[in-house]
Amino acid sequence: QKEVEQNSGPLSVPEGAIASLNCTYSDRGSQSFFWYRQYSGKSPELIMFIYSNGDKEDGRFTAQLNKASQYVSLLIRDSQPSDSATYLCAVSSGSARQLTFGSGTQLTVLP
Amino acid sequence: NAGVTQTPKFQVLKTGQSMTLQCAQDMNHNSMYWYRQDPGMGLRLIYYSASEGTTDKGEVPNGYNVSRLNKREFSLRLESAAPSQTSVYFCASSEPGSGTDTQYFGPGTRLTVL
Numbered sequence: 001q002k003e004v005e006q007n008s009g010p011l012s013v014p015e016g017a018i019a020s021l022n023c024t025y026s027d028r029g030s031q032s033f034f035w036y037r038q039y040s041g042k043s044p045e046l047i048m049f050i051y052s053n054g055d056k057e058d059g060r061f062t063a064q065l066n067k068a069s070q071y072v073s074l075l076i077r078d079s080q081p082s083d084s085a086t087y088l089c090a091v092s093s094g095s096a097r098q099l100t101f102g103s104g105t106q107l108t109v110l111p
Numbered sequence: 112n113a114g115v116t117q118t119p120k121f122q123v124l125k126t127g128q129s130m131t132l133q134c135a136q137d138m139n140h141n142s143m144y145w146y147r148q149d150p151g152m153g154l155r156l157i158y159y160s161a162s163e164g165t166t167d168k169g170e171v172p173n174g175y176n177v178s179r180l181n182k183r184e185f186s187l188r189l190e191s192a193a194p195s196q197t198s199v200y201f202c203a204s205s206e207p208g209s210g211t212d213t214q215y216f217g218p219g220t221r222l223t224v225l
Binding site: 096 | 212
């Protein structure tokens with residue numbers, strides 16, 4: 001059974017702070033790693049994807065991957081109230097790149 | 112470009128009734144997926160289709176069937192709905208090996224089984 005674990009929430013940070021979201025996965029054959037953001041009542045939307053060990057930056061977002069530790073994280077710098085949402089970590093494997101999702105971390109950015 | 116569309120948006124069924132959830136994508140993707148999301152949980156894969164003409168079971172396939180009608184359309188059928196199938200259902204599509212493997216999600220179908 002492939003498992004993806006996310007740090008338990010909810011997580012609250014003040015506006016302008018750095019939010020740190022963490023995720024571990026069990027399947028060493030996992031190929032790609034994704035962070036999706038999901039607003040209440042909406043569908044998941046892609047924030048970041050990462051394939052290789054190290055850091056990947058896109059604007060205020062940085063994804064970090066450590067395959068040896070089976071760990072992936074997402075940092076959100078200068079957090080804004082509009083970042084308040086549930087963040088889902090997802091890991092792909094298999095020929096169709098099926099995704100296994102974590103249960104999500106609810107982030108609230110306080111004005 | 113509509114992306115991934117799903118119908119209906121909302122549905123209420125009685126136990127034992129059947130229904131089909133429809134999904135279509137206009138991105139020319141080969142792979143399509145059906146997930147369910149229960150309150151406070153992540154998404155769980157029900158079935159997927161790696162390419163037109165193929166379907167495979169995911170993590171939670173019991174009680175469901177699927178049809179990959181053509182490259183654009185992938186439907187999910189509940190033959191005899193049960194209250195445990197009350198959930199939000201998301202369809203997604205992707206092009207594995209394209210360089211991103213990103214899955215794009217439809218707006219979801221909110222299903223209640225009484």
